[in-house]
Amino acid sequence: xxxxxxxxxxxxxxxxxxxxxxxxxxxxxxxxxxxxxxxxxxxxxxxxxxxxxxxxxxxxxxxxxxxxxxxxxxxxxxxxxxxxxxxxxxxxxxxxxxxxxxxxxxxxxxxxxxxxxxxxxxxxxxxxxxxxxxxxxxxxxxxxxxxxxxxxxxxxxxxxxxxxxxxxxxxxxxxxxxxxxxxxxxxxxxxxxxxxxxxxxxxxxxxxxxxxxxxxxxxxxxxxxxxxxxxxxxxxxxxxxxxxxxxxxxxxxxxxxxxxxxxxxxxxxxxxxxxxxxxxxxxxxxxxxxxxxxxxxxxxxxxxxxxxxxxxxxxxxxxxxxxxxxxxxxxxxxxxxxxxxxxxxxxxxxxxxxxxxxxxxxxxxxxxxxxxxxxxxxxxxxxxxxxxxxxxxxxxxxxxxxxxxxxxxxxxxxxxxxxxxxxxxxxxxxxxxxxxxxxxxxxxxxxx
Numbered sequence: 001x002x003x004x005x006x007x008x009x010x011x012x013x014x015x016x017x018x019x020x021x022x023x024x025x026x027x028x029x030x031x032x033x034x035x036x037x038x039x040x041x042x043x044x045x046x047x048x049x050x051x052x053x054x055x056x057x058x059x060x061x062x063x064x065x066x067x068x069x070x071x072x073x074x075x076x077x078x079x080x081x082x083x084x085x086x087x088x089x090x091x092x093x094x095x096x097x098x099x100x101x102x103x104x105x106x107x108x109x110x111x112x113x114x115x116x117x118x119x120x121x122x123x124x125x126x127x128x129x130x131x132x133x134x135x136x137x138x139x140x141x142x143x144x145x146x147x148x149x150x151x152x153x154x155x156x157x158x159x160x161x162x163x164x165x166x167x168x169x170x171x172x173x174x175x176x177x178x179x180x181x182x183x184x185x186x187x188x189x190x191x192x193x194x195x196x197x198x199x200x201x202x203x204x205x206x207x208x209x210x211x212x213x214x215x216x217x218x219x220x221x222x223x224x225x226x227x228x229x230x231x232x233x234x235x236x237x238x239x240x241x242x243x244x245x246x247x248x249x250x251x252x253x254x255x256x257x258x259x260x261x262x263x264x265x266x267x268x269x270x271x272x273x274x275x276x277x278x279x280x281x282x283x284x285x286x287x288x289x290x291x292x293x294x295x296x297x298x299x300x301x302x303x304x305x306x307x308x309x310x311x312x313x314x315x316x317x318x319x320x321x322x323x324x325x326x327x328x329x330x331x332x333x334x335x336x337x338x339x340x341x342x343x344x345x346x347x348x349x350x351x352x353x354x355x356x357x358x359x360x361x362x363x364x365x366x367x368x369x370x371x372x373x374x375x376x377x378x379x380x381x382x383x384x385x386x387x388x389x390x391x392x393x394x395x396x397x398x399x400x401x402x403x404x405x406x407x408x409x410x411x412x413x414x415x416x417x418x419x420x421x422x423x424x425x426x427x428x429x430x431x432x433x434x435x436x437x438x439x440x441x442x443x444x445x446x447x448x
Contacts, residue, residue, distance in 0.1 A: 085315075107403055109399075130390075132159060181217055254294070
């Protein structure tokens with residue numbers, strides 16, 4: 001068995017890429033690693049095919065320490081502290097705050113599940129593979145849950161389903177929302193708020209992981225941070241040691257609930273998102289979490305997706321690479337261009353990034369929201385057909401468009417197979433109903 005996302009020899013190539021992206025000089029580290037015969041290409045799925053010999057693994061660990069000791073990438077356009085990020089925010093937002101239509105809260109939960117479920121089977125499959133699967137089954141362009149019915153064997157062999165997810169997330173097998181980390185983290189955020197209150201700390205989030213979140217159900221930055229917690233470290237140090245995934249998508253998938261419990265208050269939502277994200281991420285990894293929390297805060301009370309996107313951008317450091325990325329992608333999505341040409345542009349700009357990085361996936365989310373104009377069907381089909389981290393981007397886009405629409409306005413083809421319930425590996429939540437989740441979230445709004 002090869003444990004993914006934590007072995008030193010697998011982490012180092014990712015660290016080299018992350019450091020270069022941050023503008024740090026790691027050429028000497030690369031030379032040492034290559035001279036020793038270490039692989040310079042990062043494994044796509046988190047682990048190389050065969051374990052490294054002990055000498056190479058030991059060198060990788062030492063070189064990770066060298067990278068960690070390099071001067072931090074400091075830029076006034078990429079603030080790290082909450083105070084410095086908050087200093088860029090507007091004084092107020094023109095959003096209705098307070099009470100929430102229960103139907104819109106249900107729509108948010110259902111939309112998140114539907115979008116996630118749509119993307120689950122094709123997570124890790126390249127964009128061209130998604131299209132080939134759909135064309136081979138006569139279902140291109142994407143307009144329904146994936147199916148293996150009618151899929152030729154040679155296409156299935158060329159583009160194998162995400163084995164962990166496919167059994168229960170293909171149309172012929174769906175019976176409620178299957179377990180997924182994108183929903184697990186929403187449930188965990190709900191539990192943190194219910195048990196620790198609105199003033200929870202990063203330490204509270206870390207303790208919740210250890211108490212309720214199985215270690216085998218975390219990946220990339222979360223798995224590294226989990227390991228660091230077990231080594232006795234505390235946030236924010238948990239986000240820094242041997243963590244090349246510090247600006248990947250993980251924190252961005254964890255923060256919808258913080259927006260839902262702060263309707264019309266994106267500042268409070270983004271502050272909560274920061275405290276959660278700091279356990280495992282920095283800079284763009286944190287900005288993505290705040291961006292989504294602000295958008296989900298707005299989606300419950302706004303009347304259109306442009307307002308939601310405006311609010312999301314308002315909590316971002318305006319000169320950061322992340323902010324520039326989502327602004328550019330939003331403009332592409334709203335341009336009226338054919339969706340495939342929009343994706344072509346996004347891949348030309350961000351195709352060098354790993355499929356779980358935050359910037360490329362955020363670009364796809366922003367473009368799909370602008371392109372979909374608030375319609376859940378159009379939006380989740382667009383974002384999932386774009387590839388990269390399909391279940392996570394589908395969940396985020398579904399959450400926002402579901403909240404804008406409300407549960408009663410969502411198409412039965414997406415909500416019916418959910419059967420009103422979901423599975424979870426978070427203790428106490430397995431089999432919970434979406435109506436109960438919406439009610440519990442609303443109680444947190446009312447008790448604020």
